[in-house]
Each structure stands twice: as C-alpha cells, then as structure tokens.
Amino acid sequence: MNMPAAIQPQARVRAPVSHAPGRIDVRSLTVEVGPPHARFAALDSLDVDIAPGEFVCVLGPSGCGKSTLLGAIAGHLPATHGEIAVDGLAVDRPHPERGLVFQQHTLFPWKRVIDNVAFGLKMKGVGASERRREAAELLALVGLAGFESHYPAQLSGGMQQRVEIARVLINRPRILLMDEPFGALDAQTRRMMQTLLLDIWAQIRTTVVFVTHDIDEALFLGDRILMLSQRPARLIADIAVPLVRPRSDESTTEAGFIDIKRRCLALLRETA
Structure with a gap:
C-alpha cells in the first residue's frame, strides 16, 4: 500500500x-x-x-x-x-x-570547573598554564567566566551542561x-x-x-x-x-x- x-x-x-x-x-x-x-x-x-x-x-x-x-x-x-x-x-x-555530550553531565565532582574543562589537555601532556588559559577561554565562550573555581555541585543543571560542552570542545573536535x-x-x-x-x-x-x-x-x-x-x-x-x-x-x-x-x-x- x-x-x-x-x-x-x-x-x-x-x-x-x-x-x-x-x-x-x-x-x-x-x-x-x-x-x-x-x-x-x-x-x-x-x-x-x-x-x-x-x-x-x-x-x-x-x-x-x-x-x-x-x-x-x-x-x-x-x-x-x-x-x-x-x-x-x-x-x-x-x-x-569526536566529542560526545550526554543528557547527564559526566564532570568530576572533586575537580573545580576549570580543571574539569582542562582535563582533556592534561591527558595530552599540555602544560598547566596553557591548558588553564584555553579552559578559561572556553568557559568565557559558554558564558561561565567567573565560575572557574566553582565545583560542579555548586552549579545549576544548565551551567553544568555548559561546563560539559566546554570540556568536550577543548579537544577541538571535528x-x-x-x-x-x-x-x-x-x-x-x-x-x-x-x-x-x-x-x-x-x-x-x-x-x-x-x-x-x-x-x-x-x-x-x-x-x-x-x-x-x-x-x-x-x-x-x-x-x-x-x-x-x-x-x-x-x-x-x-x-x-x-x-x-x-x-x-x-x-x-x-x-x-
């Protein structure tokens, strides 16, 4: 039919x-x-x-x-x-x-926001000052400048997802x-x-x-x-x-x- x-x-x-x-x-x-x-x-x-x-x-x-x-x-x-x-x-x-973002964030609760975002660069061996600089730039891009020292539990759900997106983007995914x-x-x-x-x-x-x-x-x-x-x-x-x-x-x-x-x-x- x-x-x-x-x-x-x-x-x-x-x-x-x-x-x-x-x-x-x-x-x-x-x-x-x-x-x-x-x-x-x-x-x-x-x-x-x-x-x-x-x-x-x-x-x-x-x-x-x-x-x-x-x-x-x-x-x-x-x-x-x-x-x-x-x-x-x-x-x-x-x-x-190939960065993957889920409905529920996968942030490390014991790490500050900036260290969560910088984690991918740390795994690549990028120096601390450079990875924190890039992480700060991405946090500004997602509207979270000023929240670098917060922990995930101190953020709202929407803010946590912004951090998650920034953490994926720091690897410059295609x-x-x-x-x-x-x-x-x-x-x-x-x-x-x-x-x-x-x-x-x-x-x-x-x-x-x-x-x-x-x-x-x-x-x-x-x-x-x-x-x-x-x-x-x-x-x-x-x-x-x-x-x-x-x-x-x-x-x-x-x-x-x-x-x-x-x-x-x-x-x-x-x-x-």
Missing part, C-alpha cells in the same frame, strides 16, 4: 563534497547490541552523508536506536555490517576529535555528538541552552549530530532532520530545514516551521 503523500519520505540529502574537516559517511550500517544469547539489531542498513559544519538532528520513536547511532559514530559501538568514515578514515575506536543534552532541563533553561549552542556553533562551525525526541528542538537547531523508524532503525526521511539563521523564538511561528513540524508528526505517527 502506498504511503499517503503527506508522509512520503523525502529523498536522502547527499552532503556536498568539501575539504573542510568533519565529514561523516555512513554506509549500509547495521549495529547489533545485547549479550551473545540475546543480540538484536538496533540499526539496519543505514546510509547517511553529513557535510562538514552541518548541524543535523536525529528524530525517531523512543528506543529506536538514535543513541546507538551516536555511539557508533563516536567509536564506542562496533559496526556489525557496513562502515562509518570521518574525513575518509574508518571509525574503529573512540577519539577526542564532530560534536549530543545525546539529548538538554532533556533534563526546564523549558526556559532549555531554550537558553539551545540559543547558546547555536551561538557557539556559529563561531566554531564543527559538525554537530544532535539526538532529540523533541520536534520543536530539532527544527530550532538543525539544518537537517534525520527521521528514523522503529527499531531496528532505518532512515525513513531526510528533511532539509530551510529556516534562516540566526533563529529566534519568532522562527517557531513561521509557516515553514509549522509545515515541517506537521510532516515530522505525521512520520512519527506512521512509524508508531
């Missing part, structure tokens, strides 16, 4: 060729997870092209495999079949150039992978963090792959939305978001925003 016109998957958007760092190529990717006696496919034959500097959001039903896709790109989960390449090199292990990083925040703080993230991205232009279950968030942030099916996840739509940047609250009232939101809602209903 043919799918209704309103929810026909859009043709996959192929990323333009670029020599800038941060290109992601996913080819026929299948990832199986679980113990040996009960393994199952979380992703099935996924093909995705992401251009350097793109901001791509991933939507899909709960438990469909969105986080698995991030884990595979990060190098934490091996491909069962197919491959992932970043800038033409196969992904076969984690690397600091790719920033974000797994519902603002999902635990209240609505006002969440929008503030979304706007801050767009401001940071406009300055550093790293490639961002952002998992969310919130259609409004995906539309507000992304250049494209990848819509995944129920598990095992397949790509059912690759939707361009043609809203102009910079975006604001007014962007969410535009006709284009509302039209794409309707399409996304229809696709989610169809996959359910």
Whole structure:
C-alpha cells in the first residue's frame, strides 16, 4: 500500500563534497547490541552523508536506536555490517576529535570547573598554564567566566551542561555528538541552552549530530532532520530545514516551521 503523500519520505540529502574537516559517511550500517544469547539489531542498513559544519538532528520513536547511532559514530559501538568514515578514515575506536555530550553531565565532582574543562589537555601532556588559559577561554565562550573555581555541585543543571560542552570542545573536535543534552532541563533553561549552542556553533562551525525526541528542538537547531523508524532503525526521511539563521523564538511561528513540524508528526505517527 502506498504511503499517503503527506508522509512520503523525502529523498536522502547527499552532503556536498568539501575539504573542510568533519565529514561523516555512513554506509549500509547495521549495529547489533545485547549479550551473545540475546543480540538484536538496533540499526539496519543505514546510509547517511553529513557535510562538514552541518548541524543535523536525529528524530525517531523512543528506543529506536538514535543513541546507538551516536555511539557508533563516536567509536564506542562496533559496526556489525557496513562502515562509518570521518574525513575518509574508518571509525574503529573512540577519539577526542569526536566529542560526545550526554543528557547527564559526566564532570568530576572533586575537580573545580576549570580543571574539569582542562582535563582533556592534561591527558595530552599540555602544560598547566596553557591548558588553564584555553579552559578559561572556553568557559568565557559558554558564558561561565567567573565560575572557574566553582565545583560542579555548586552549579545549576544548565551551567553544568555548559561546563560539559566546554570540556568536550577543548579537544577541538571535528564532530560534536549530543545525546539529548538538554532533556533534563526546564523549558526556559532549555531554550537558553539551545540559543547558546547555536551561538557557539556559529563561531566554531564543527559538525554537530544532535539526538532529540523533541520536534520543536530539532527544527530550532538543525539544518537537517534525520527521521528514523522503529527499531531496528532505518532512515525513513531526510528533511532539509530551510529556516534562516540566526533563529529566534519568532522562527517557531513561521509557516515553514509549522509545515515541517506537521510532516515530522505525521512520520512519527506512521512509524508508531
């Protein structure tokens, strides 16, 4: 039976060729997870092209495999079949150039904010003065100048996530992978963090792959939305978001925003 016109998957958007760092190529990717006696496919034959500097959001039903896709790109989960390449090199292990940000922060509670941010450079053998200088610059970038000596427990949830983002960015990642990083925040703080993230991205232009279950968030942030099916996840739509940047609250009232939101809602209903 043919799918209704309103929810026909859009043709996959192929990323333009670029020599800038941060290109992601996913080819026929299948990832199986679980113990040996009960393994199952979380992703099935996924093909995705992401251009350097793109901001791509991933939507899909709960438990469909969105986080698995991030884990595979990060190098934490091996491909069962197919491959992932970043800038033409196969992904076969984690690397600091592919930074991962989770919903709950992973800061060291016993370290001050500036030392949390500088930790990646410490592991690389960078001297104390240089790594603290770079950490201070990133804390200023995320709006936390003056909080260098605080401990994570002294910060709000939104501030902790800012520190987490700064800690990932200090490694100068080609790719920033974000797994519902603002999902635990209240609505006002969440929008503030979304706007801050767009401001940071406009300055550093790293490639961002952002998992969310919130259609409004995906539309507000992304250049494209990848819509995944129920598990095992397949790509059912690759939707361009043609809203102009910079975006604001007014962007969410535009006709284009509302039209794409309707399409996304229809696709989610169809996959359910």
